[in-house]
Amino acid sequence: MATEILLNVNGGEYRLAVDLRTTLLDALREQLDLTGTKKGCDLGQCGAYTVLMDGRRVLSCLILAVAAQGAEVTTIEGLAGEHDPLHPMQQAFLEQDAYQCGYCPPGQIISTIACVQEGHAGSADEIREYMSGNLCRCAAYPKIVAAVQQVKPLMEDR
Ligand code: FES
Incomplete structure (x- = not known):
């Protein structure tokens, strides 16, 4: 049976009908099409699914979507500012060539x-x-x- 929930993601409010067992990761990827957050091991061991909840990093595969209500969720898609195409950490990952296959960087960037x-x-x-x-x-x-x-001094000045 589906339950209606209200999620705040990347500054927008979304009303979703979810099964109570739906993880935040699945709600983000399958219902909001925010596929930047990756489904890695889906067991909380690899970090590919890391997102921010009220500014704190969490493993979205281990959090139920219903439990994320009332929090501000930020995914990799929501990092850039209104006038900046990339968050400084995203830019630094590009400049330092800090990725190869591209699977882990969304979680890495959120976590960094x-x-x-x-x-x-x-x-x-x-x-x-x-x-x-x-x-x-x-x-x-x-x-x-x-x-x-590279980015730490920049972020500390913000
Ligand atoms: S798993 Fe990190 S870039 Fe490939």
Whole structure:
């Protein structure tokens, strides 16, 4: 039986009819067509499905869509500002060549932004530790760290 819920995603409000067992990830991808958030292991172990809820990173495959009501959800599609085509972290990923196949970057980028905002980007070791929940099968890890270090001063000035 479907239940009606109201989700706030990337600044917009969406009324959806979902099964109570629907995850936030499936609601985003299958009902809102926000396919930037990837379905990786779907078990909370790879981080490909990381999104922000009220500014905190969460694993959207482990959160029920009904539980996301009342929160501001931000996906990779919602990062760019009104006048900027890309968030500075997205730009830094491009400049540092911090990806290869492109499967993990949406989750990586969301997670790196949270990592900086949480104050956990003080050193390369700290970045690696606080990014350890996001796996990259292409092993772009050194370049991801470089992208975070490039953007950290910019984000702190914002
Ligand atoms: S770029 Fe391929 S998994 Fe990270």
